Amino acid sequence: MARRAVLTRVLQELEPDRRVVLSTHLNADGDGAGSEAAAARWLLRRGLHPTIVNPTPFPDTFRFLLAPEVGAWTPADPEGEEAMREADVFLVLDTAEPSRLGAVLGRTEGRRMLVLDHHPATSSSVGDVVVCDPAACATGELVFDLMRVAGDEVTLEEAEGLYVAIATDTGSFRYANTTAATHEITADLLRAGVDPEEMYKRIYAQYTPAGLELVRRSLERLVVSDDLPVAWISLRQSDLAQTGATKEDLEGIVEYARRIRGVRVAVLFRELHDGTTKVSLRSTGDADVASIARRFGGGGHVKAAGALLTEGLEATEARVLAAIREALT
Ligand SMILES: [Mn+2]
Incomplete structure (x- = not known):
């Protein structure tokens, strides 16, 4: 199914007041963490109740992207455990592989699982509504498109998360997954106010x-x-x-x-x-x-x-x- 059509179905599951657990793969990278941070902010803005629960701790490098109201936990934290218990929906980003979801996977039973991912689908892929599009340079691109399908303009804070997602997964716009669409979306993120040099410093100029x-x-x-x-x-x-x-x-x-x-x-x-x-x-x-x-x-x-x-x-x-x-x- 075309990307937009499936994203419309994803959007239908994200009604106001729903409790959403966002998750990504083990050892979240810039795309997983940036996409989660941006999607959580956007869900908050739409009147949902997002919480991030990842199989491994949310990376310190990307914590600056998180909304203060959105917790980022692991299944071992009481807050993460509670969020998973009370969730209406799971929104899984940047993977559809059960083996990469660690202890989060066992907790999704009976709940709807929405997946946005750009890795090629495999026979073990999970999810009830799945956008799996290897043409997307990053999962951040799919989150951006989801906001567009919803008719929402991206805010500066959301744009920073999506910029981190796209910049890291494309090797700073150098890898072969970099497309014209990548640059078009990035242009929109810069128009929303993202400062590329500031993002560079936050992501890369961090050697210890x-x-x-x-x-x-x-x-x-x-x-x-x-x-x-x-x-x-x-x-x-x-x-x-x-x-x-x-x-x-x-x-x-x-x-x-x-x-x-x-x-x-x-x-x-x-x-x-x-x-x-x-x-x-x-x-x-x-x-x-x-x-x-x-x-x-x-x-x-x-x-x-x-x-x-x-x-x-x-x-x-x-x-x-x-x-x-x-x-x-
Ligand atoms: Mn990715």
């Missing part, structure tokens, strides 16, 4: 000494393949511990591998506490990293995907690099 130490460590660990257009960075749990860096500092680390001349696939391997390994894959060209990620039970976009492997770092490196070799040759 620990974060910078992690960059230094990552560059030491960077490997460029001798015979394949592939570069990768492998980080142990101890690298995070010794630098004092947080999970949020890992954001963008894989880009150091991606921006090397000639590299077509960039990978970040990260050892987790329990000895499993998280793999983030990026493609700079026509290589489909989502299909590589799916071979290991993961998923994502053609140019940005990921998977979680139960093996340790070395075994994971060997398996994934072999799969990349196969995909590229």
Whole structure:
């Protein structure tokens, strides 16, 4: 169904006075968090009662986007638990994958679940009314369109959330998902008063000494393949511990591998506490990293995907690099 038609159906479910729990995937990124913050403000303005409940804590970096009246909790918080218990509707943003909703998923039973997402749908996708449109550069674009379908002008505070969503998911308007529509919407967000330099400072000019130490460590660990257009960075749990860096500092680390001349696939391997390994894959060209990620039970976009492997770092490196070799040759 056309995007606008489904958005109209989503809108019909968002009647005034309804209690809405907004949620997004584990480890919310700028698109998930920015879309939630903007949608929650808009729902508040329309007379609904929004609360954000994410499977993992709302990122500190994006807290400035939240309306003071809107709580952002996890299912482990009493406030999050209460919001989920009393919700009429769940509005899930930036994912339709049950495995990425963590402890939120089990709490949606018997309630309507609306989904706005721009990842390709899979057989396990959840939701009663689902807008799943990979043509959208970010979920923020779909939230913007939802407001437009409702006939509402975007406010400055909402526009900031949507700007963060779109700017982060397009790599600041550089990735292939950047379209004319992306720039048209962004123009509307700037007209609403968004200050791009201020947003840049809020999102990117936030290095801490620990974060910078992690960059230094990552560059030491960077490997460029001798015979394949592939570069990768492998980080142990101890690298995070010794630098004092947080999970949020890992954001963008894989880009150091991606921006090397000639590299077509960039990978970040990260050892987790329990000895499993998280793999983030990026493609700079026509290589489909989502299909590589799916071979290991993961998923994502053609140019940005990921998977979680139960093996340790070395075994994971060997398996994934072999799969990349196969995909590229
Ligand atoms: Mn997204």
